[in-house]
Amino acid sequence: MALLQTVDLLKKFPIRPSGAMGRVWNSLRGMGADERDEAGYLHAVDGVTFTIEAGESVGLVGESGCGKSTLARLIARLQDPTSGAIAFEGRNIGGIPASRFIQGEKRRKIQMVFQDPTESLNPGFTTFRAVADPLLRLGGMRSGPELRKRVEELCALVGLAPEFLTRYPHQLSGGQKARVGIARAIALEPSLLILDEPTSALDVSVQAVILHLLEDLKNRLGMSYLFVSHDLNVVRLLCQRVLVMYLGKIVEAGPTREILRHPRHPYTRALLSAIPAINTNERTERVRLTGEPMSPIDPSPHLCRFYSRCPQREERCRVEMPMLTPYPGGIEAACHFPSEKRENIGTQTTVS
Amino acid sequence: MESRNPLLAVDNLSLEFRTRTGVVKALENVSFEIKKGETVGVVGESGSGKSVMSYAIMGISDPAARITSGRIVFGGISLFEKSGQELQEMRGREISMIFQSPRTALNPIRTIGSQLEDVIYRHSSFRGRQIRGRALDLLNQVHIPDPEKRYRAYPFELSGGMCQRVMIAIAISSNPWLLIADEPVTGLDVTTQASIMDLIKDAARERNMGTILITHDLGLAAEYCDRIIVMHSGHVVEVADTERLFMRPRHPYTAKLIGATPNASRDLAELSSIPGNLPDLRAELPACRYSERCEHLKEDCLEPPLPRLETEAGHLVACRYPL
Numbered sequence: 010m011a012l013l014q015t016v017d018l019l020k021k022f023p024i025r026p027s028g029a030m031g032r033v034w035n036s037l038r039g040m041g042a043d044e045r046d047e048a049g050y051l052h053a054v055d056g057v058t059f060t061i062e063a064g065e066s067v068g069l070v071g072e073s074g075c076g077k078s079t080l081a082r083l084i085a086r087l088q089d090p091t092s093g094a095i096a097f098e099g100r101n102i103g104g105i106p107a108s109r110f111i112q113g114e115k116r117r118k119i120q121m122v123f124q125d126p127t128e129s130l131n132p133g134f135t136t137f138r139a140v141a142d143p144l145l146r147l148g149g150m151r152s153g154p155e156l157r158k159r160v161e162e163l164c165a166l167v168g169l170a171p172e173f174l175t176r177y178p179h180q181l182s183g184g185q186k187a188r189v190g191i192a193r194a195i196a197l198e199p200s201l202l203i204l205d206e207p208t209s210a211l212d213v214s215v216q217a218v219i220l221h222l223l224e225d226l227k228n229r230l231g232m233s234y235l236f237v238s239h240d241l242n243v244v245r246l247l248c249q250r251v252l253v254m255y256l257g258k259i260v261e262a263g264p265t266r267e268i269l270r271h272p273r274h275p276y277t278r279a280l281l282s283a284i285p286a287i288n289t290n291e292r293t294e295r296v297r298l299t300g301e302p303m304s305p306i307d308p309s310p311h312l313c314r315f316y317s318r319c320p321q322r323e324e325r326c327r328v329e330m331p332m333l334t335p336y337p338g339g340i341e342a343a344c345h346f347p348s349e350k351r352e353n354i355g356t357q358t359t360v361s
Numbered sequence: 362m363e364s365r366n367p368l369l370a371v372d373n374l375s376l377e378f379r380t381r382t383g384v385v386k387a388l389e390n391v392s393f394e395i396k397k398g399e400t401v402g403v404v405g406e407s408g409s410g411k412s413v414m415s416y417a418i419m420g421i422s423d424p425a426a427r428i429t430s431g432r433i434v435f436g437g438i439s440l441f442e443k444s445g446q447e448l449q450e451m452r453g454r455e456i457s458m459i460f461q462s463p464r465t466a467l468n469p470i471r472t473i474g475s476q477l478e479d480v481i482y483r484h485s486s487f488r489g490r491q492i493r494g495r496a497l498d499l500l501n502q503v504h505i506p507d508p509e510k511r512y513r514a515y516p517f518e519l520s521g522g523m524c525q526r527v528m529i530a531i532a533i534s535s536n537p538w539l540l541i542a543d544e545p546v547t548g549l550d551v552t553t554q555a556s557i558m559d560l561i562k563d564a565a566r567e568r569n570m571g572t573i574l575i576t577h578d579l580g581l582a583a584e585y586c587d588r589i590i591v592m593h594s595g596h597v598v599e600v601a602d603t604e605r606l607f608m609r610p611r612h613p614y615t616a617k618l619i620g621a622t623p624n625a626s627r628d629l630a631e632l633s634s635i636p637g638n639l640p641d642l643r644a645e646l647p648a649c650r651y652s653e654r655c656e657h658l659k660e661d662c663l664e665p666p667l668p669r670l671e672t673e674a675g676h677l678v679a680c681r682y683p684l
Contacts, residue, residue: 072550073521182638183407212406212577214635217621224629239550242623246632269625283555284625285580287607291625292584298552301506301520 010099011060012233013084013201018057018093018103020079021050024306051306053079055257056093061201066227066234068244068265070280071254074305078124078205080254081237085121085203086110098200117147117197124206126186130178136189137174140164143196159196166229167192167222184215188222195226203235208243220246242284245269253277256305256314259333263340273336273347276315296320313345321346366437367394368571369418369539374431376417383643387413388595389650390431390667395539398569400562402582402603404618405592408639411575414592415541418573419458420448436538454484457532459561461544463524467516473527474512477534484535499530503560522553526560533564539571540564546581558585579622583607588675591615594639594650596667601676611672611683614651649680657682 053076061067071077082088084095086107095103102115110116120143123129130139140160144150150159161171167188178186187207194202207223208216224247227234238244244251245265253261253274261274272278279296286292300318308314313326325345333341376388388410395401403411416422418433420440433440435456440448460466468476477496481487487495493512500508503526516524525545532540542561546554562585565572576582582589582603589606591599591614599612610616620633637654640646647663649655655662659682668681 072552213579213618213621213623214406216623217632217634220623220629220632221634240623242625245625246623246629279552283551285554285558285578285584287580287583287619287622287624288626289604295555297556 011096012063012065012098013061013235014059014094014096015084015103016058016094016096018054018080018083018095019052019091020054020076020083020088021052021091024049024051049307052257052308053305054083054090055308057254057257057259059252059259059262061233061235063200064227064231064233065250066236066248068241068248068251069235069237069254070239070241070244070251072239072280072302074256074302075254076257076305077237077254081121081203081205081235084201084235085119086116087121117143118199119201119203120194120197120199121203121205122190122194122207125210126183126190127178127210129190130186132178135175135177136164136169136181139189140193140196143193148197163192163196164188166195166226182215183211184218187211187215187219191219191222191226195230195232198230200232201235202232203237205237206239207236209238209240216243223247240284241269241281253280256302256308258314258343260315260344261340261342262333263336263338267338267340271338271340271348273340273342274315274344275319275321275346275348277342278348279320313343368397368399368436369395370434371414371418372432372434374414374417374433375429376413376422377427377429378423378425379427380425380643385642386595386646387426387642388417391592391595391597392431392669393590393597393600395571395573397538397571398565399588400565400572400574400586402586402589403573403575403592404577404579404582404589406618406639407577408594409592410595411592412543413595415458415543415573415575418541419452419456421452453480453537454535455537456539456541457535457537458541458543459525459528459532459545461547463521463528464516466528467524469516472513472515473519473524477527477531480531480534495534496530499534500527502533502564503527503530504556505530520553521549522557525549525557529557529560529564533568533570536568537570539573541573541575543575544577545574547576547578554581561585579607579618580624591618595642596650596679597677598651598679599677605673605676611676611678612651612680613655613657613684616684657684 057080069077083090086102089107090103093103094101097115105113137160140163141156144156144159150156164174169188173185208219211219236244236248248265251265251268252259255276261268261277268277272281279298282293282296298318303314303317311328311330313331316322316326331343331345333343335341372392374388374391378385378387391414405411474496477499478492481492481495497508500511505511505523505526546557549557574582574586586603589601589603590597593614599615607619610619617633617635621635623632635654640650640653648665648667649662652658652662662681667679670678670683672678672683
């Protein structure tokens with residue numbers, strides 16, 4: 010049984026304002042005060058189905074605005090899905106309202122590390138308090154020597170020296186703040202850790218340290234990761250499988266190695282070819298994207314989401330939405346005209 | 362002859378900030394040159410002095426900053442000898458700058474058209490109707506779809522990539538000789554990054570414009586720059602042609618930076634990290650500011666002066682024992 014499985018997960022945000030403003034909005038459009046029209050929804054996550062096995066790391070990549078952060082927040086149960094199911098350890102937690110989920114026993118099992126360590130730490134909390142907070146709220150611990158011992162243990166685990174326990178976020182470097190964010194997320198020994206761009210605000214030197222730490226923690230604590238990132242070269246290092254998202258939909262999924270070697274979807278190809286490389290032989294022919302992304306507001310159910318920018322679009326892509334189809338190597342891709350061409354990334358030896 | 366008259370020469374520049382907690386030695390004896398039409402990357406961790414240096418070239422340093430030595434020569438004339446008026450004339454006309462977050466660099470309550478018009482009015486002889494024509498022409502040049510419509514748009518109505526295109530249009534409107542791009546694509550998606558960088562590269566080629574690309578992304582620098590300057594806590598530690606720098610880095614810091622950058626073939630186990638942190642620039646520092654983090658440290662590394670070896674023509678290393 011998979012640790013986590015989502016089925017047809019959907020999240021729509023109404024663009025119609027709520028309350029009094031909504032009534033004004035309606036009257037301007039000649040509608041009754043409380044009438045709800047179906048039109049006017051932003052489809053952030055649109056029918057997403059995937060699984061994460063116990064102990065597995067899954068990468069989630071895509072450009073800003075594609076819905077990857079919303080998907081992460083739905084799974085972390087910080088937001089309620091519009092429809093669809095989230096099965097976690099055999100129970101559907103998708104239907105439990107986020108406000109009630111906080112008190113449930115599964116809350117401690119799914120934890121999250123947020124993107125910007127500076128923004129996500131409470132500036133008024135010392136390191137000790139930040140790490141102790143989840144233990145006090147959900148871990149059933151009380152203040153005392155035991156709590157102190159546990160916090161010190163956690164800080165040692167993420168490589169924070171005891172002297173940092175009394176420091177406030179502004180007295181810590183970016184890398185140290187990232188460690189605090191990780192320490193408080195693993196405090197309750199979750200089985201699923203969601204990492205939302207955990208290293209994108211860090212310098213490469215610090216990024217390398219944090220990536221090593223995450224790999225080490227995963228092996229030691231046996232957690233599963235959902236690793237949200239826009240950098241495929243980073244995802245590659247930690248994740249066995251990767252999901253590529255475009256405008257609310259998963260357009261390609263499969264083993265990381267296979268996707269890097271043989272991407273089928275034109276968006277994945279463009280994404281891969283756009284990564285700047287130091288070694289000239291790692292550079293692939295640039296797939297240039299022209300045009301602009303389509304609006305995520307009430308998209309057509311028939312039109313391929315990538316149509317407006319696709320270099321190989323055809324008439325069929327306008328009338329029939331492509332579905333995820335299996336290919337050899339465990340890849341699934343949603344394209345009528347998947348690429349046959351293999352990339353030679355990583356197969357050539359690098360010049361040193 | 363070209364090399365004898367570089368477009369920009371920064372010579373022995375030192376700059377410090379006087380703060381309440383001490384004097385921060387942000388730049389020390391920084392020297393380099395930019396030739397016409399050349400794209401030079403400046404790389405290094407945050408806090409290495411990349412941005413401080415570009416602000417010094419623009420003459421827009423913080424009031425707490427004080428230049429303690431050196432000079433900046435642009436087009437044969439020392440910038441420190443120019444009056445405030447002359448500098449103002451030069452900024453935006455001869456040297457332009459693109460900033461990291463286009464949305465904060467643009468005025469949020471004015472249309473992009475009017476912001477573009479201001480710059481054209483200030484720096485060209487176009488007047489009246491011509492200004493609008495020129496503005497639309499520039500929006501076309503930076504590949505903004507439907508420029509007539511976007512002309513009336515406010516920055517919040519455009520995506521980050523589009524806003525950066527507008528910034529580029531503003532920066533190149535006066536056909537400057539030198540463009541300083543300070544992390545121009547950080548925070549943008551990789552696909553957008555590539556198209557923005559292509560745009561900057563094309564604009565530079567068409568105008569034979571010198572470009573300084575400040576970035577922390579070595580891959581980006583490798584792909585778009587002719588030459589690279591590596592900075593570490595206020596020092597220039599290595600300067601070389603792009604290919605040579607990545608093929609054979611001579612400074613231990615450069616080698617570490619390259620080793621810490623994820624690429625398409627390196628495994629996690631092969632990804633090295635750089636031990637230690639940037640030193641506190643308020644303290645008394647040894648000649649080599651990297652010494653504390655260096656794995657090849659020898660006794661005399663701490664003694665001044667900081668060496669500046671030319672290992673090969675055009676390949677400079679600030680290390681007594683280059684790799």
